[in-house]
Amino acid sequence: MPLIIVESPTKARTFNRILKIANKDDYYVFATMGHIRDLPGNEMAIDFKNKFKPSYQIIAKKKKVVTELKKLGKENKEIILATDPDREGESIAYHAAFLLGLIKENWPESSVKDGKNLKRIVFHEITARALSEALEKPETLRLNLVNAQQARRILDRVVGYELSPLLWKKMGKNWLSAGRVQSVALRIIVEREKEIRKFKVENYFQIFGKFVNAKQKARLPHATPEVEKMVKAKLTSKNGEPYEQKFTLKLFAGEYQYAKTTITSVQVKSLEKELLADTYEVVDLKENIVSRFPPPPHTTSLLAQDAFYRYGYSSKMTMRLAQDLYERGLITYHRTDSFNLSTQFVFKAKDYIEKEFGKKYSLEKPRGYKTRSKLAQEAHEAIRPTKLDAKAAEKSEDKRITINHKRLYSLIFNRAVATQMKEASIKNFTFSIAGKKGYVFESELQQVVFDGFLRLLNPKFVENNSVPLNLKSGDQLELDELESLESQTKPPPRYNEASLIKILEEKGIGRPSTYAPIISLIQVKNYVEKDFRYFAPTKLGEAISDYLAGSFADILNLDFTAKMEENLDNVAEDKLNFINLLEEFNTPFQKELKESKQDKSVIDVEEEIKEKCPRCGSPLTVRFSRFGKFLACSSYPKCKFTKPFLRFIAGKACPKDGGKILVRFTKSRKKFYGCENYPKCDYSAWKWSEIKNLQSPSNPSSP
């Protein structure tokens, strides 16, 4: 009886179901639960003198899995490797085959011992047809792909296990970490912070006019009933001279565009006077109908971004919820970078759309999406519901399905179905309002002509933009009111979880399975902190990033991974030898390491604060430990005074005893707010909204 090997128990279950239906129950399907053989954690385990030979071990937590695998291997002669079609999947297959005694390892060349009994099947879609087709023409293990994975693994190990100890010495903290992915993620945040500091904030004014058309009702963009008669437009030029200037900043990651006007506070008053005295006419009214297409279905990265902006979920939370939905069979696999939707789903979606919204909303031909990124590996489908049932999560009787699960399910459902809906048709109006003295105001608005997919994905937008513009060129308008707004130019924004994941994915840094863990890691290590929902580097994080960027500029660059991936593709296609690739990386790297090790200077990130040590009077300093920040006496080791670093919320007092409110954490690192006088006072709150309206300490409430 053939033994089929896959990664995940869910995939195994699906296979069993399909095989049973096809009356092929003489297969046994076994799940490895991911990698089973890897480098040990407690040492480098790379032999640099022997072509980077790795010493793999069975992963401690997988011993049971491997015992079971070996037992099954003895019982079943024919082995069918059915792991994911990408690099990591091929590697899992390889190590499983090795443990079953079917691979001869002779570094750096490995070979398959018994090709008759070892087969590899590959498919991108788990359906009965794909499976039976694959079973009919099995292939062989792709050793070049395995080598690409090994090169990736070894390179990451070398980078991580060389750079980390360097940091331990450099910073005097033996728990620090560095790596190809995490250090670049950190640098992205650090460089942005510097760009923000460097940014010069400037004040400027914007002038908006509200115009009335006595004869006809004109509509204001985003109109409310009360102001329906008014048209709001922005002053943009005089005699062809624009007031607005646009600027583009080149940033570490991408660029930043911003605009300001040349209008200063001095000019505003006289401008207002002149504008109010003028008479106006609508000119250059243009209509332009454009199609708006639905966004692609969710990948891991897009789902994390969508859930963050829509519901404020952290990536960790989103992945946890998605995992639960996946395990209950409600959605497809949630760690994916693919836009592919199975043909079965696409056809069912068409039926669903026609039944739910009518034929006007469905497509004749299915719509597909191209991956933007060449770095995608597309081992899975896009994330989509498994059933065309909008209420599938709602109906679940599982008590562990919460409102959050249901919300995330809806997000996934709507987005996937929307991909197969007609595009929306939007009429864009742009027009100017010109005064006799040469002043020009400009405005634009949109009207939804046909809602298409927006009906499902953004009904509010449809509702707010359904009325046509009731103006035409030549209409005479009166300026009813002026609104002068003082603004400041804004620096590029800090990253949040969504924008960080977006840039990581764009640059191919990290994989769907690692985005959330990486974001957790740089916070747990105290390299970055969240200021509300935005990342700011700590002193420690900035020092680490600057040091590494200075000494290992190539690795800390955004295109390092992209170049590595290109090379790994060449290895997979047998155009490049993977040992040569490793050597080409490692030779200059070791040189840089040697130079860095010669510099014995130590970087100090400790920062003195105003507060004095109660024991000896020396200033206290903020220090970093693996458990977070703490305050310690600056005359350590002479004085060993320490105390916790507390984060007070300014301007809030405890409603029970008037004490200061501070941020605390539960044992499981969940954030909450509490009174400084704990345990005497037990006031606590989970959410900002609960403490938002608390009184300030100096201003106790009277009633």
Add this chain to the structure above:
DNA sequence: CAGTGAGCGAGCTTCCGCTTGACTT
């Protein structure tokens, strides 16, 4: 599924990527 408060830190750490079940109530 939720889950609400120590005191530690300054000797044996650290990588990336693939999986799920893992605490306790």
